[in-house]
Each structure stands twice: as C-alpha cells, then as structure tokens.
Amino acid sequence: MAEKIYNVLFLCSANSARSIIAEVxxxxxxKGRFKAWSAGSHPSGEVHPMTLEVLQARGFDTSELRSKRWDEFARPDAPVMDFVFTVCDQAAGEVCPVWPGQPLTAHWGFTDPVKVEGDRDRKLHAFSLTQNQIVNRLRLFLSLPLVKLDRLAIKQEIDRIGQS
Structure with missing residues (x-):
C-alpha cells in the first residue's frame, strides 16, 4: 500500500517570507511524504528577495515560488489540505476561509524578518534566523508518527510544536 502524502498549507499575511520558507x-x-504550499491573506505579489537569497544559499529550489492569495486553496478544485499552519500573528487572528476536508490547524508564529531594520547584514541575519527556526519546527513535525496517532493526539503535538 502506498504511503499517504499529506497536503500542508502555510499561511501568512503577505506570503513573501515566512510562509514561503516553510513551503520550500x-x-x-x-521527501515526497508531504506536499506543501503557502499563501497570504493580503499577498505582497512578490517573494522577498532576501527570502530567495537565504533559501538559495542552503540549496533550496526557488524557481517555482510566487506570492499568492489564500483563496486559491479554498476553491472546490484545490487540493484538500491535511494541515494548515499560520506562521504570523496577523494571519492567525484573521478569519480564514473554510478549508475543505477539515484540516488540522495550528499557529506557529515566527518574527517577521521583513520588518527588521538596519543594514543588509542585519536584515539577512534575521531571514537566516527565521529560516533556521522554521527548519527546526518542521523537523519536529516530520518526526511525528502520524499514522500511529489519532487526530486529537496529532492536534496536541502540532500545537506543542508551535509553542517551541
């Protein structure tokens, strides 16, 4: 029997940094067990150049990235999500579309690197730090034995990861 592929959507308001990093x-x-997307409530229309820079520096493919609105994933023809994670406090407080399939949701807040002020090195450091934090939480998520846990246990675990 083929292993289930889990669909995951990461949400942020601008969809230019944190949610994009999480998707990639x-x-x-x-490794094929998950298919991730990202979207925003008020997308900026472009991926922040420093997002691309830090991802590319670690060897991630950024060729297909684009900033998109979350409505794309609430349409009837959209992939059915298993998980929806908000990665910024603003998106967590907004009224989200109704997601088909009743995905599990959690808030995984990260500081917005786009809002960091200062010189280029300081800003780039903020993007790298955010990327590292996202990688750490995703490694915890990937270590969950999803097929062995019931829905309530998974919900508790993804909430716990969001608080780490």
Whole structure:
C-alpha cells in the first residue's frame, strides 16, 4: 500500500517570507511524504528577495515560488489540505476561509524578518534566523508518527510544536 502524502498549507499575511520558507523547506525535507504550499491573506505579489537569497544559499529550489492569495486553496478544485499552519500573528487572528476536508490547524508564529531594520547584514541575519527556526519546527513535525496517532493526539503535538 502506498504511503499517504499529506497536503500542508502555510499561511501568512503577505506570503513573501515566512510562509514561503516553510513551503520550500517542507517540500524538500518531507521527501515526497508531504506536499506543501503557502499563501497570504493580503499577498505582497512578490517573494522577498532576501527570502530567495537565504533559501538559495542552503540549496533550496526557488524557481517555482510566487506570492499568492489564500483563496486559491479554498476553491472546490484545490487540493484538500491535511494541515494548515499560520506562521504570523496577523494571519492567525484573521478569519480564514473554510478549508475543505477539515484540516488540522495550528499557529506557529515566527518574527517577521521583513520588518527588521538596519543594514543588509542585519536584515539577512534575521531571514537566516527565521529560516533556521522554521527548519527546526518542521523537523519536529516530520518526526511525528502520524499514522500511529489519532487526530486529537496529532492536534496536541502540532500545537506543542508551535509553542517551541
């Protein structure tokens, strides 16, 4: 029997940094067990250049990335999500679309590297730090024995990861 592929959506308001990083990292680290997407409530329309820079520096493929609105994933023809994670506090507080399939949801807040002020090195450091934090949480998520846990246990675990 083929192993289930889990669909995951990462949400942020602008969809230019944190949610994009999470999408790319999970698609690579998930090794085919996960298919990740990202979207925003008010997308900026572009992926932040420093997001691309830090991802490319660690060998992640960024060729297909784009900033997109979360409505794309609430349409009837959209992939049915197993998990939806908000990665910024603003998106966590907004009214989200109704997601088909009743995915498990959790808030995994990260500081917005786009808002860091200072010189280029300081800003780039903020993007790298955010990327590292996302990688760490996703490694915890990937270590969960999802097929052995019931829905409530998975929900508790993904909430716990969000608080780490």
């Amino acid at each position: 990292v999970l698609n690579q680290l998930g």
